[in-house]
Amino acid sequence: MADQNESPAAQEAAAAQDPATQKNAQLLALLHRLFGADTFTDVEEPYGLLTATTTRERIHDIIAGLQQDQELQVNFLTTMCGMHFPDKEGQELGMVYHLHSLVHNVRLRLKIFFPINDPVVPTMTDLYSTANWMEREAYDFFGIQFPGHPNLIRILNVEDMDYHPMRKEYALEDGTREDKTDLFFGR
Amino acid sequence: MAVNDTLEGTRKIVEEAEVQRPNLHPLAPSVNDFNQELTTLNLGPTHPATHGIFQNILQMDGERIVSGVPTIGYIHRAFEKIAERRPFYQITPLTDRMNYCSSPINNMGWHMTVEKLLGVEVPKRAQYMRVILMELARISDHLICNGILGVDTGAFTGFLYLMDEREKIYEIYEEVSGARLTTNMGRVGGMERDFTDVAIEKLRTWLKTFPAVMSEFEKMFNRNRIFMDRVVDVGAISAERALNYGFTGPNLRAAGVDYDVRVMNPYSSYQDFEFEIPVGTKGDTYDRFMVRNEEIWQSLRIINQALENLPQGPYHADAPHYYLPPKQAVYKNMEALIYHFKIVMGEIEAPVGEVYHSVEGGNGELGFYLVSDGGRTPYRLHFRRPCFIYYQAYTEMVTGQTLSDAIVTLSSMNVIAGELDA
Numbered sequence: 001m002a003d004q005n006e007s008p009a010a011q012e013a014a015a016a017q018d019p020a021t022q023k024n025a026q027l028l029a030l031l032h033r034l035f036g037a038d039t040f041t042d043v044e045e046p047y048g049l050l051t052a053t054t055t056r057e058r059i060h061d062i063i064a065g066l067q068q069d070q071e072l073q074v075n076f077l078t079t080m081c082g083m084h085f086p087d088k089e090g091q092e093l094g095m096v097y098h099l100h101s102l103v104h105n106v107r108l109r110l111k112i113f114f115p116i117n118d119p120v121v122p123t124m125t126d127l128y129s130t131a132n133w134m135e136r137e138a139y140d141f142f143g144i145q146f147p148g149h150p151n152l153i154r155i156l157n158v159e160d161m162d163y164h165p166m167r168k169e170y171a172l173e174d175g176t177r178e179d180k181t182d183l184f185f186g187r
Numbered sequence: 188m189a190v191n192d193t194l195e196g197t198r199k200i201v202e203e204a205e206v207q208r209p210n211l212h213p214l215a216p217s218v219n220d221f222n223q224e225l226t227t228l229n230l231g232p233t234h235p236a237t238h239g240i241f242q243n244i245l246q247m248d249g250e251r252i253v254s255g256v257p258t259i260g261y262i263h264r265a266f267e268k269i270a271e272r273r274p275f276y277q278i279t280p281l282t283d284r285m286n287y288c289s290s291p292i293n294n295m296g297w298h299m300t301v302e303k304l305l306g307v308e309v310p311k312r313a314q315y316m317r318v319i320l321m322e323l324a325r326i327s328d329h330l331i332c333n334g335i336l337g338v339d340t341g342a343f344t345g346f347l348y349l350m351d352e353r354e355k356i357y358e359i360y361e362e363v364s365g366a367r368l369t370t371n372m373g374r375v376g377g378m379e380r381d382f383t384d385v386a387i388e389k390l391r392t393w394l395k396t397f398p399a400v401m402s403e404f405e406k407m408f409n410r411n412r413i414f415m416d417r418v419v420d421v422g423a424i425s426a427e428r429a430l431n432y433g434f435t436g437p438n439l440r441a442a443g444v445d446y447d448v449r450v451m452n453p454y455s456s457y458q459d460f461e462f463e464i465p466v467g468t469k470g471d472t473y474d475r476f477m478v479r480n481e482e483i484w485q486s487l488r489i490i491n492q493a494l495e496n497l498p499q500g501p502y503h504a505d506a507p508h509y510y511l512p513p514k515q516a517v518y519k520n521m522e523a524l525i526y527h528f529k530i531v532m533g534e535i536e537a538p539v540g541e542v543y544h545s546v547e548g549g550n551g552e553l554g555f556y557l558v559s560d561g562g563r564t565p566y567r568l569h570f571r572r573p574c575f576i577y578y579q580a581y582t583e584m585v586t587g588q589t590l591s592d593a594i595v596t597l598s599s600m601n602v603i604a605g606e607l608d609a
Binding site for chain 1: 259269271272303304452541543608
């Protein structure tokens with residue numbers, strides 16, 4: 001962590017020395033070269049992990065391109081999971097992809113957001129077999145649809161459930177009770 | 188379309204078999220064509236040989252497996268949802284119950300994630316203590332896995348030998364934390380308490396006696412004719428498929444990929460220790476067994492180094508906002524009382540941010556993806572559970588093999604139901 005008292009220029013110089021920052025800068029340059037600079041928004045590096053937001057129209061191309069890219073060889077889909085932000089108008093649901101290049105040991109986090117009334121995301125099962133259950137999990141918990149998935153059914157919950165429990169509107173406490181609020185759950 | 192995952196495909200196979208069946212009484216044996224007589228076999232949900240609650244609906248052609256559908260979720264406990272309502276400390280018991288064969292690794296991984304989010308620096312002594320406990324946990328995890336593999340191939344003796352050693356490891360846990368199974372021994376910023384003299388004494392004694400037992404176990408199994416006949420070339424998976432399926436840990440290394448989080452992204456001072464990453468070649472059950480055995484020796488090496496070089500100093504960070512003050516101070520000191528109250532009631536707010544941290548669990552990369560919106564609980568918490576990710580390859584690995592091969596493959600993959608379902 002850079003010292004607070006240092007001047008911005010010194011901080012920048014220190015950051016340039018940092019190998020993680022350098023790696024991220026190279027990776028971002030590569031991403032921009034391969035897919036165009038306007039594809040990625042909200043590029044940041046929380047705790048050293050390069051994070052970028054893109055669109056669901058591009059995500060399949062990007063992950064396929066990264067997998068096939070000879071230079072970076074992003075050959076490992078670490079994990080993917082759904083998210084729900086009920087307050088974000090038109091971008092309520094999200095998917096987060098963690099990718100990893102085992103050859104160069106570079107990690108990358110990609111995000112997409114989309115409206116809750118149109119929760120359709122391209123499937124990654126044609127690229128990574130491991131995406132199969134992760135997508136089923138995202139479908140089970142958030143109701144995200146993956147057209148092209150070979151077997152999109154619930155995985156951890158019972159099949160006759162008619163809601164998607166990880167969405168924020170489903171509270172942990174029994175919704176019919178008025179004497180307890182969800183706030184105190186787990187206390 | 189993946190063979191393993193299609194109920195549709197299974198139904199089609201059954202229907203085709205029905206169509207081709209001569210129009211006889213359903214129980215009458217089909218005399219002319221055994222090849223088209225498929226049996227549906229429910230392996231599990233609770234079968235002693237599946238070591239957990241998960242079901243495999245297998246289509247069998249005689250003794251051979253034609254296809255299968257894994258069904259999971261029998262002990263799903265909604266960890267991720269519950270975690271959204273709990274302050275950070277109260278999530279620790281949830282992590283204990285994921286991979287219950289090596290709960291300290293889950294614990295430490297979780298605390299390291301929170302420390303990363305909060306920016307807490309852990310002192311060296313606590314890091315070394317964590318390394319010792321995590322490696323002990325890895326050993327006990329592998330002991331169980333390999334011991335049970337012995338049982339599944341018909342050798343009960345090895346299991347008894349190793350179970351005894353696991354018991355001794357649990358006694359060390361008990362000295363360190365007071366609990367045996369759900370240890371809950373880490374804290375944000377370090378350890379809950381220092382190693383006692385008794386704990387270190389027990390650890391030293393165990394380190395002296397264990398290698399002899401382990402050697403004996405290896406002598407019993409490694410070149411055993413009967414054992415090798417049962418496990419060599421059974422449930423093999425290529426390195427390429429394993430990577431595509433997201434394998435990590437011993438299962439991936441058995442296929443020949445030397446990916447280890449401890450080396451690739453060192454945490455908790457793993458860069459200070461010398462150890463090797465054992466790899467296999469074929470990715471079959473025998474390789475997985477051997478890789479786990481070798482990892483036990485490497486873990487012993489790490490524990491020995493950490494114990495010899497255990498630094499003096501504090502066993503937790505000076506982080507009063509997150510680390511519970513000593514109980515005696517709470518009775519006398521107002522500041523300590525306030526912090527104690529705020530931590531226990533979970534009133535401490537975390538900074539806004541998102542963090543991914545992974546540790547090398549008993550089964551592979553155990554990742555925690557934590558999104559904080561600045562509240563006292565995580566906004567979203569996702570566990571990357573290695574079992575959940577690689578278990579989907581299981582039916583592909585056993586297709587074409589016999590039922591007894593399926594059993595040893597399952598136990599050598601070390602699928603822990605608590606981690607699979609979470």
